[in-house]
Amino acid sequence: xxxxxxxxxxxxxxxxxxxxxxxxxxxxxxxxxxxxxxxxxxxxxxxxxxxxxxxxxxxxxxxxxxxxxxxxxxxxxxxxxxxxxxxxxxxxxxxxxxxxxxxxxxxxxxxxxxxxxxxxxxxxxxxxxxxxxxxxxxxxxxxxxxxxxxxxxxxxxxxxxxxxxxxxxxxxxxxxxxxxxxxxxxxxxxxxxxxxxxxxxxxxxxxxxxxxxxxxxxxxxxxxxxxxxxxxxx
Amino acid sequence: xxxxxxxxxxxxxxxxxxxxxxxxxxxxxxxxxxxxxxxxxxxxxxxxxxxxxxxxxxxxxxxxxxxxxxxxxxxxxxxxxxxxxxxxxxxxxxxxxxxxxxxxxxxxxxxxxxxxxxxxxxxxxxxxxxxxxxxxxxxxxxxxxxxxxxxxxxxxxxxxxxxxxxxxxxxxxxxxxxxxxxxxxxxxxxxxxxxxxxxxxxxxxxxxxxxxx
Numbered sequence: 001x002x003x004x005x006x007x008x009x010x011x012x013x014x015x016x017x018x019x020x021x022x023x024x025x026x027x028x029x030x031x032x033x034x035x036x037x038x039x040x041x042x043x044x045x046x047x048x049x050x051x052x053x054x055x056x057x058x059x060x061x062x063x064x065x066x067x068x069x070x071x072x073x074x075x076x077x078x079x080x081x082x083x084x085x086x087x088x089x090x091x092x093x094x095x096x097x098x099x100x101x102x103x104x105x106x107x108x109x110x111x112x113x114x115x116x117x118x119x120x121x122x123x124x125x126x127x128x129x130x131x132x133x134x135x136x137x138x139x140x141x142x143x144x145x146x147x148x149x150x151x152x153x154x155x156x157x158x159x160x161x162x163x164x165x166x167x168x169x170x171x172x173x174x175x176x177x178x179x180x181x182x183x184x185x186x187x188x189x190x191x192x193x194x195x196x197x198x199x200x201x202x203x204x205x206x207x208x209x210x211x212x213x214x215x216x217x218x219x220x221x222x223x224x225x226x227x228x229x230x231x232x233x234x
Numbered sequence: 235x236x237x238x239x240x241x242x243x244x245x246x247x248x249x250x251x252x253x254x255x256x257x258x259x260x261x262x263x264x265x266x267x268x269x270x271x272x273x274x275x276x277x278x279x280x281x282x283x284x285x286x287x288x289x290x291x292x293x294x295x296x297x298x299x300x301x302x303x304x305x306x307x308x309x310x311x312x313x314x315x316x317x318x319x320x321x322x323x324x325x326x327x328x329x330x331x332x333x334x335x336x337x338x339x340x341x342x343x344x345x346x347x348x349x350x351x352x353x354x355x356x357x358x359x360x361x362x363x364x365x366x367x368x369x370x371x372x373x374x375x376x377x378x379x380x381x382x383x384x385x386x387x388x389x390x391x392x393x394x395x396x397x398x399x400x401x402x403x404x405x406x407x408x409x410x411x412x413x414x415x416x417x418x419x420x421x422x423x424x425x426x427x428x429x430x431x432x433x434x435x436x437x438x439x440x441x442x443x444x445x446x447x
Contacts, residue, residue: 109355120365123322130320150321157311158364160244160321178439193439210439220442 121177122165126151129194129209133183138221142213143185149192151181174198176207188215194224245312249305256304257297264296265289306333323361330357 130149133139139147151163165179178195190213196204206224213219272285310329315321334353338346 126322127320134319146319148315148319148321157248157326161323161326162368163322195439208439210442212440220440222442 121167122163122179125165125177125179125194125196125204126163126181128196128204129179129192129206130181130183132206132209132223133192133211136223138223139183139190139211139213140185142217142219143183143188143190143215145185147183147185149181149183153182170197183211188213188217190214245315249308249312252308253301253305257301259304260300261293261297263300265293268292268296303333303337306336310336323365326361327354327357330354 126149130147133149134147150160152159154160163179163181165177167175167177169175174197176195176197178193180194181192183190183192190211193208193210193212195207195209197207199205205226207226208222209224211221211223213221268288268291269285272288273281276284307329310332311325314325314328318325331350331354334356335346335350338349
């Protein structure tokens with residue numbers, strides 16, 4: 001009911017708009033021809049009679065007013081729109097905004113990839129230790145060749161991908177990273193304890209790398225153990 | 235092998251688990267979303283009926299889409315685990331990129347490449363947020379780190395002591411093994427002393443027994 005009434009109102013308003021536009025058109029069309037006809041008729045009565053010339057003067061005044069009213073709405077909106085300077089300024093500002101946005105996106109991407117993905121210390125140590133274990137024959141004999149490494153014994157993907165680690169600095173300012181992770185092969189599985197420190201030549205070196213094999217038989221294997229160089233003169 | 239230890243490997247069975255979990259997430263999330271959307275778009279007086287109808291129409295479709303995505307993602311993740319023989323965040327990033335590209339393959343290679351890049355970036359952000367959250371949670375416990383700092387100097391004097399008899403005695407095998415044992419015992423004692431203060435997720439290395447096999 002309300003919808004139908006609203007639609008009727010819209011139709012009535014549309015008819016009203018059409019009527020107003022038609023009335024405007026009808027008003028505009030007779031205004032254009034009258035001036036030349038009046039001028040032509042005005043010239044003849046001036047040469048013949050004085051009373052007719054006065055009447056034609058009044059009509060010409062009215063025609064001038066109508067012409068002035070007609071010209072204003074046509075000229076005003078067309079001549080007041082400048083295009084080129086505004087377009088150039090807007091384009092420049094948009095370019096600056098786009099460059100700023102791209103800069104922010106690049107900075108965010110750089111921070112994400114550099115700080116969080118490429119350089120976590122625990123994953124670096126984990127990769128080195130796992131490669132050392134996969135290439136070793138003692139471990140390969142016991143648990144088989146394709147050796148998989150994962151962080152925690154769980155079915156959750158995030159838990160398996162997270163490596164338990166601890167980072168500490170000793171009294172000489174050397175940075176140490178300890179990691180624990182699990183390894184699994186076709187014939188058995190085990191747990192790995194590894195610690196590395198950053199040496200004087202800025203390279204990571206093993207402090208210890210202990211593999212505790214739990215299946216198929218229990219065993220402990222020390223693959224790496226750091227012994228500092230000793231000189232009697234110091 | 236039929237032992238329960240080897241059946242702990244999650245990868246072939248995890249695909250089915252992830253399909254079910256993804257369908258559940260999609261169905262529940264889609265139900266909530268389309269219920270609210272139906273409430274908003276319905277005329278007054280018929281909101282509940284229209285909302286329930288929208289849920290019944292759209293929730294299974296959203297659940298199905300999530301299940302397809304989750305199943306493909308888990309399959310690619312297991313493939314990456316098998317190929318690389320290690321588990322780290324890169325597996326998830328590659329799996330996300332592969333899933334996005336695979337689902338857009340029928341729209342042409344440019345669209346597939348774009349979807350793969352978008353999937354990879356999305357998973358990279360998710361993994362980055364996870365690692366940042368993990369660092370933030372571990373940083374909230376500074377006390378064990380402060381307590382652990384004085385203990386390593388106790389281990390450091392053990393190293394020269396271990397190396398000195400090694401150089402002095404010059405015994406080829408037993409002396410070297412015994413020296414290693416001393417150093418490891420010192421390190422184990424140092425870390426063993428702080429065992430009660432270390433985080434639960436981190437285990438101190440065990441004292442090695444010398445059963446050479």
